[in-house]
Amino acid sequence: MSILIERPPPHGGRLEERVVHDPELGRKLIKGCPTFDIKATLDDSGTPVRNVYREIMSICYGFFSPVDGSMHKAEVDRILKERRLLNDWVFPYPLVFDISEEDLKNLGVGVGDRVCLKLKGKPFAILDIDEIWRIDNPEEFATKVFGTPEANPEVVQEPFDKKMPGWVIYKSLNRVVLAGKFRIINEPTLLPPFDKFWFPPVKSRQEYDRRGWRTVINHQTRNVPHIGHEFLMKDAGYTGDMEPCHGIQVNAIIGVKRPGDYPDEAIIEGHAAVNEGGYIKPERHIVTFTLWDMRYGNPLESMLHGIIRQNMGCTHHMFGRDHAAVGEYYEMFATQTLWSKGIPSYGFPASINDVPYGLQIRPQNMKEFWYCPVCNEIAYSECCGHTKEKQKFSGSFVRGMVAEGLFPPKVIFRPEVYKVIVKWWKEFGYPFCNAKYVKEKEKRLEVDLPDM
C-alpha cells in the first residue's frame, strides 16, 4: 500500500483551455460576426453585482473545468435538481450568458450564429450560440439555485432574500440566455496588483512541478489575513501524508464583494505580505486568485471552491465553519456536512468525495483559532481548554479597530499586512468596499485588452 497522496486529475478528466493565443487566428474567428458589449448585472438600485466577463475568464482558463460555456436549459435544470452537469460531473451553480429581449432583438442572432463579445470596447471572446432559452421568473430561479428551508432542511435555515448577494445576482439576471461555448480570442492583460498572482490551472500545475510540490493545501479567502487566518493556514498545512503538505496555496476570490469586505487589492497583497514578511516562507506558500463574483452559497460555494482548486492541482482544501457564508441562511457547519456525510436534498447522499463523478480533492474540516492568554499563544479550539479566557478574532472587532485607525497589535495583524490595508485605504479613501469602490472597480475591472 502506498500512503503517498498524488495530485488529483482535473474535474471532468481534462482541463479546458479555451484561449486563442494567436491574434491572427483571433481576428479570423470574429470576422463578420455581430458584436455585443458585455454589461454588468445590476441590482434594483443600479449597483453592479456581477460581471459575466469573470465567468468567461474562469471557464476559458480552466478554473471551472469541465464547464466550457454558457449552459443549455437541460443542463441548468439538471444542476437545480441534482447539482450535476449533463456529463454527470458534479457542479453547484448555473452559469449563463444572459441578455435582455431588447438586446436580443438588436443583435438579431439565432441558433448557429457566433457573437463577438466586447469588453472595455475591445473584442474579448466569442460565443457560438447553439440554444436560446428563457428564464421564466428570475426570482423563483434564484431561490431554486440556493434552496429553501422546506426543500433543503438539512442545511438551509432561512429563506434567501435581498440581503444574500448570490440570490440577488440570480434574481437580477436578464431573461434571455444565449447558450453555447465560449472562447477568448483576444488574450487580456491582467492589471497590477493582480498580474503577479495569476495562475490558471495549467500554469499552477506547472508551478507546483517547478517547486517540487506533490501535496498542496488550499486556503479560500475573501479577506485580508489576520493572525487567526495565518495560524489556520500554518496548522492545516500539517495535513498531508508522510510529510506535511509541501505547499500552502491561498486562492482569493476576486470580484464584487459585500460592503464591509476589504478591497480585492488589499486582500491579494495582504496575503502576499504574509510570505514577504517570512511568516510563511515564500518557498512553502503561493498566493493566487480566481475571478468570480461570490455567491456566498456556503456548501454550494465550497463545492465550486473544491472544483477550482482540484483543477489547479491541490490535494487538500481547508474548510472552516460558516464557509463562504453571509447571514444565518445556512447552518454553520453546512459546508463541513457536505464534505463529511453529504447533503441528500442537494443530490448527495454521501460526501461529494464518495459519489460517482464527485471530487477528489480532500477536505480538511477545521474548527477555530483564538488567542489564549493562559496558553500565551494562538490556540486551536480543539486543543486549548481555556474557553473562559479565550479571546476570539471576531471579524467585526478587527474591522472596527481598523476603521478607528488604531495600529493593531502584532497578535492581531502582522505590521506588513496592516500596512497593505493602509496603502489601499489611501488609494480609495476607504479601508473597505463601499458603493463608490464597487462602481469604480466595475469601470476598471481586473484586465485590459490589447488592440486587435
Next chain:
Amino acid sequence: MAKSIAVLLDDKRIGAVKGSDLEGKIEQMFGGQLSCFIVEMDDAKAKQVMDAFDTARVDSRGFITDVPIAFNRVIFEEIARTKSLGAEAVDGVLARVDEIQKAAAKEKEFLPCPEF
C-alpha cells in the same frame, strides 16, 4: 443581562486619562498587547443604543459591536469628561446621538486614513 462595550485605547487615548482614576480601570486584551475600557450598561440603556444605530448588534459575549466609528470617538470623550465607565458616560453619548448619526452618514463614503 447587562451589556458591555469595549472602547479600544491607543497611546493617545491612554495619555488623555493619565493620572486620573480611570487609569487603574484599563483592561488588557490579547496578552497585554491591546488596552481598552469596558463600559457597562443595563438593558434599557443598551436598547436605546441599539435603537439609535441600526448597524449595532450584540455578540455572543454580550458586547455591543458594529457601532459607528463616531460612536467610539464620542464614548471615549464622554468617559474622559465624566471620569466614568458607567451610566454617566452612556448618558453623555445618548445626548449626542444626532451628532454621531451625522458623522456616521459620512463614514460610509470616507474614513480618514491613519498616518504612521
